[in-house]
Amino acid sequence: MATRPGPLTEWPWHWMGSFKYLVLAPAALHTAHSVGTKGWGDMNLVYAAMLPALLLRLFHNQIWISLSRHQTARRKHIIVDRSLEFDQVDRERSWDDQAILATLFFYVAYAAIPSVRLMPMWEAKGAIIMALLHVGPVEFIYYWFHRALHHHFLYSRYHSHHHASIVTEPITAVIHPFVETLAYFLLFSIPMLIPIYMGYGSVLGVVLYLAYNDFINNMGHCNFEMLPKWIFQRFPPLKYLMYTPSYHSLHHTKFRTNYSLAMPIYDYIFNTMDKSTDELYERTLIGTEETPDVVHLTHMTTLQSIYHLRVGIASIASRPSDNHVWYMWMIWPMAWLSMVLAWVYGSSAFIVESLKLKKIMMQTWVIPRYNFQPD
Numbered sequence: 001m002a003t004r005p006g007p008l009t010e011w012p013w014h015w016m017g018s019f020k021y022l023v024l025a026p027a028a029l030h031t032a033h034s035v036g037t038k039g040w041g042d043m044n045l046v047y048a049a050m051l052p053a054l055l056l057r058l059f060h061n062q063i064w065i066s067l068s069r070h071q072t073a074r075r076k077h078i079i080v081d082r083s084l085e086f087d088q089v090d091r092e093r094s095w096d097d098q099a100i101l102a103t104l105f106f107y108v109a110y111a112a113i114p115s116v117r118l119m120p121m122w123e124a125k126g127a128i129i130m131a132l133l134h135v136g137p138v139e140f141i142y143y144w145f146h147r148a149l150h151h152h153f154l155y156s157r158y159h160s161h162h163h164a165s166i167v168t169e170p171i172t173a174v175i176h177p178f179v180e181t182l183a184y185f186l187l188f189s190i191p192m193l194i195p196i197y198m199g200y201g202s203v204l205g206v207v208l209y210l211a212y213n214d215f216i217n218n219m220g221h222c223n224f225e226m227l228p229k230w231i232f233q234r235f236p237p238l239k240y241l242m243y244t245p246s247y248h249s250l251h252h253t254k255f256r257t258n259y260s261l262a263m264p265i266y267d268y269i270f271n272t273m274d275k276s277t278d279e280l281y282e283r284t285l286i287g288t289e290e291t292p293d294v295v296h297l298t299h300m301t302t303l304q305s306i307y308h309l310r311v312g313i314a315s316i317a318s319r320p321s322d323n324h325v326w327y328m329w330m331i332w333p334m335a336w337l338s339m340v341l342a343w344v345y346g347s348s349a350f351i352v353e354s355l356k357l358k359k360i361m362m363q364t365w366v367i368p369r370y371n372f373q374p375d
Helices: 014-038 045-074 086-094 097-112 114-118 124-149 152-163 170-174 178-188 190-198 203-220 229-234 236-240 245-254 265-269 277-286 303-308 328-344
Strands: 294-299 350-357 360-367
Touching: 014 045, 014 097, 045 097, 045 114, 045 170, 045 203, 045 350, 097 114, 097 178, 114 190, 124 152, 124 178, 124 190, 124 203, 124 265, 152 178, 170 203, 178 190, 190 203, 203 245, 229 236, 245 277, 303 328
Parallel strands: 294 360
Antiparallel strands: 350 360
């Protein structure tokens, strides 16, 4: 929570716990009824795309979570060399709240705006307009709104909740109080709604714009550097148009610098760019290879044991192997896919966890083999 929580801080479905997805039940049941009575042929394209788009966003975010945890365990290009606190892990388990809220907004827009129901699959003009609106007003307004959130009144009541995470993970990007997330949604709806009102909106355009926002948010909050230096060497102006994880990490450690969303140009213009940004980026990109003092070598056992790796889904990995959660049946294809990959890469161990106990470095390496697979 924020240091002095303000009104509308808590999410409306917080009390529902892991059953919060039931808020989407009316829409899901209505979709199922429409398909059952009228068939897919009469299903509106926009309406049919809403739930798949939600699942796609959740899958996209989970990929970033797993990638970040694996790279952090390797520790070669780590930015902030500190461990996660238990409070942060608990606080960031609600990272999917914003995806649920976005889906609810889309259903409301579908019901309230007639032109939304008529959107085609793709419209090139709409995509161009969307990109220009994001580069122009959205990035500019976000910069000043973000600076306002760092004023002591708003910071103590809202934005301090986000900044409680010093060592960022991809999901840190969407951990905000409810009303702050609402403000972001209003801002990011500008590039989606204006093309729709102009008659150039498209289903794929909206999905791609959401995927872009998820991508830049997840990338910027990774606690490791991934962008190669040659990109900025070949395209020098790109430093004003694209940020790096090192850039945004400084915002979480120094608080009063690097306010931009994804385009640092406004920090250069308004003199809020942290002077150590380039140095931190280059130093982190070189990285250091640490040799572990102790290695714990393990492998998967049952097919479901893949879910209990730390690089996977935290709500499952933190439970005993015989204590299943209700939604595991929906992700069983991931377990089967992991088994196929284990057949292909069965001899290459990978790091899933690194721990420091005083001066002793300990790592857990996993051999991607199951106990029912032959040697």
